[in-house]
Amino acid sequence: MSSAIETQLLVKHYTPEIKAVDGIDIDVPHGSIFGFLGANGSGKTTTVRMLTTLLRPTGGSARVDGLDIVKDAAQVRQTVGVALQEVSLDDIQTGRELLTLQSRLYGVPGSQIKERVERLLGLVDLSDAADRLLKTYSGGMKRRLDLAAALVHEPKIVFLDEPTTGLDPISREAIWREIEGLNKSEGVTFFLTTQYMEEADRLTDRVAIIDAGRIIAEGSPTELKASIGTDVITVGISGGPEDVGKAQQTLAQLDGTTDVRAVGDSVVVYIRDGSTVIPRVVTLLNEASVQMEEITLKRPTLDDVFLRATGHHMEAEEPQQTAEGGAA
Amino acid sequence: MNFAYATYYLTTRSLRETFRQPGVEVSNLFIPIFFFFVTVGALGGVAAGAFEIENYRGFALPVAVLQGAAGAASSGGLGMVTDIERGYFDKLMLSPAPRLSLVLGRLVADGVRVTILAIVISTVALIFGAGMETGPGGFLILILMSGAFGFTYSGIGMAIALKTGSPQAAQVGFLVFFPLLFLSPAFAPKEFFEGWLQFLATINPVTYILEAQRSLVLDGWEWEKLGYSAAAIAGFGAFTLTLTMLALRTRTA
Numbered sequence: 001m002s003s004a005i006e007t008q009l010l011v012k013h014y015t016p017e018i019k020a021v022d023g024i025d026i027d028v029p030h031g032s033i034f035g036f037l038g039a040n041g042s043g044k045t046t047t048v049r050m051l052t053t054l055l056r057p058t059g060g061s062a063r064v065d066g067l068d069i070v071k072d073a074a075q076v077r078q079t080v081g082v083a084l085q086e087v088s089l090d091d092i093q094t095g096r097e098l099l100t101l102q103s104r105l106y107g108v109p110g111s112q113i114k115e116r117v118e119r120l121l122g123l124v125d126l127s128d129a130a131d132r133l134l135k136t137y138s139g140g141m142k143r144r145l146d147l148a149a150a151l152v153h154e155p156k157i158v159f160l161d162e163p164t165t166g167l168d169p170i171s172r173e174a175i176w177r178e179i180e181g182l183n184k185s186e187g188v189t190f191f192l193t194t195q196y197m198e199e200a201d202r203l204t205d206r207v208a209i210i211d212a213g214r215i216i217a218e219g220s221p222t223e224l225k226a227s228i229g230t231d232v233i234t235v236g237i238s239g240g241p242e243d244v245g246k247a248q249q250t251l252a253q254l255d256g257t258t259d260v261r262a263v264g265d266s267v268v269v270y271i272r273d274g275s276t277v278i279p280r281v282v283t284l285l286n287e288a289s290v291q292m293e294e295i296t297l298k299r300p301t302l303d304d305v306f307l308r309a310t311g312h313h314m315e316a317e318e319p320q321q322t323a324e325g326g327a328a
Numbered sequence: 329m330n331f332a333y334a335t336y337y338l339t340t341r342s343l344r345e346t347f348r349q350p351g352v353e354v355s356n357l358f359i360p361i362f363f364f365f366v367t368v369g370a371l372g373g374v375a376a377g378a379f380e381i382e383n384y385r386g387f388a389l390p391v392a393v394l395q396g397a398a399g400a401a402s403s404g405g406l407g408m409v410t411d412i413e414r415g416y417f418d419k420l421m422l423s424p425a426p427r428l429s430l431v432l433g434r435l436v437a438d439g440v441r442v443t444i445l446a447i448v449i450s451t452v453a454l455i456f457g458a459g460m461e462t463g464p465g466g467f468l469i470l471i472l473m474s475g476a477f478g479f480t481y482s483g484i485g486m487a488i489a490l491k492t493g494s495p496q497a498a499q500v501g502f503l504v505f506f507p508l509l510f511l512s513p514a515f516a517p518k519e520f521f522e523g524w525l526q527f528l529a530t531i532n533p534v535t536y537i538l539e540a541q542r543s544l545v546l547d548g549w550e551w552e553k554l555g556y557s558a559a560a561i562a563g564f565g566a567f568t569l570t571l572t573m574l575a576l577r578t579r580t581a
Contacts, residue, residue: 055581056581093344102419
């Protein structure tokens with residue numbers, strides 16, 4: 001059986017300089033949840049728009065459920081469900097009207113529409129608000145309705161572009177449960193993009209990290225974290241850039257480090273058995289008269305995988321919502 | 329998805345939008361009726377002497393109707409821009425509905441809106457004594473012709489909306505409308521025009537629609553004029569629909 005989603009060197013260059021997506025190879029098996037992790041502007045959304053036929057690629061090829069995204073675009077549209085990043089709804093319809101129209105456009109038989117719309121409204125917990133105009137919906141309600149709209153034709157492959165960006169933790173949890181439920185009970189394949197490590201960690205079977213239009217790491221969240229192979233010690237430096245440089249040099253002398261990096265006002269040390277090394281870190285930095293603010297030790301998170309691969313942190317819109325991992 | 333069904337449901341949705349925001353149509357109604365009374369008030373008295381037109385109210389009726397038609401059709405492009413800005417148009421593009429029906433859903437709805445406006449505007453003009461030489465049958469043809477013109481005219485705003493996604497640019501449809509309507513025998517028969525204006529009026533499709541409608545009001549059944557009008561609407565429609573579909577294609581580039 002062919003893969004649910006398969007791309008070969010998929011490319012979208014707007015101009016020779018603007019390479020939104022620059023040669024992406026992915027292979028998503030049926031029944032899995034695949035995460036595409038990257039910051040704003042990394043190429044996630046462009047990839048989704050190509051795979052869902054909203055944008056024509058400028059190079060490479062891609063198949064969704066065995067269908068070519070360019071040649072078989074019409075069939076691809078009938079096959080997949082999509083909820084885009086910007087909630088794409090029409091304010092002057094009611095929730096029920098929107099789902100009904102959506103069902104009709106996807107060719108759901110007329111006799112089944114009423115019941116299916118009712119069931120989907122129940123699934124996303126919007127039965128009570130079904131007959132209100134969408135302009136009265138909150139962000140979380142719109143997002144849930146958008147998810148329901150992606151499911152009217154019972155697709156086996158669903159694309160969700162940042163399904164929980166900007167949502168409060170409760171709405172986020174609700175969306176996560178729906179995704180997990182559909183994946184487990186109906187075997188729906190999900191391709192979701194996110195800028196939240198926690199989301200990728202919680203939901204996905206496999207993650208590809210994308211930066212500047214290229215995939216820079218791929219694997220299961222566990223594999224990716226294990227690939228770091230060490231603990232992560234982060235030292236916050238209050239003495240300014242000179243102290244940061246001094247600290248980096250000093251800590252590079254530690255035995256057993258695999259990498260020492262300066263990131264903003266901090267120095268990040270990748271090292272085995274981090275807990276036994278901390279006293280030594282403090283001593284060394286004191287001797288070097290570096291002013292420290294804080295020291296944290298943690299198991300590697302996807303953020304560390306991202307940092308290791310790109311040299312910078314991922315800039316999520318709401319940093320307080322990103323995973324901080326388990327502190328030591 | 330069946331083309332006719334998709335178009336029907338999308339048209340229904342566009343019309344629902346209109347009925348839920350009726351305020352938009354107020355100016356489309358007010359401006360042509362206002363102009364009707366002002367031009368009739370200003371020129372009605374001298375028209376008989378100057379242009380040999382006894383019934384200037386009847387002469388002005390089609391101008392008011394077409395002005396309303398073009399005004400309403402111009403705001404059709406705005407509806408499309410709103411869909412694009414809200415992202416709802418992406419949702420429609422993601423559906424398997426035929427591409428042509430995504431556009432026709434709005435154009436047909438605009439045709440219906442214009443038809444309703446034409447009925448109201450011409451009824452007001454009739455109440456104030458415009459008259460209708462061809463009777464109820466002629467009235468029906470005049471209304472249908474206006475609706476068809478609205479449908480084709482709306483394509484200009486729609487093409488601009490699809491190409492640019494910009495509300496400001498979509499308003500340009502309204503700017504195209506003024507030259508089209510007033511480079512025609514809107515205020516006086518074109519025999520009285522200077523040469524350059526007569527030439528422009530002759531190549532302007534709106535002239536033929538206007539003259540056909542005027543013949544229905546003032547003169548009786550003149551099949552040749554009605555035929556020219558049908559050809560003008562068909563030709564203009566083919567042009568604007570082609571523009572619209574070309575603009576739609578650029579959205580996936």
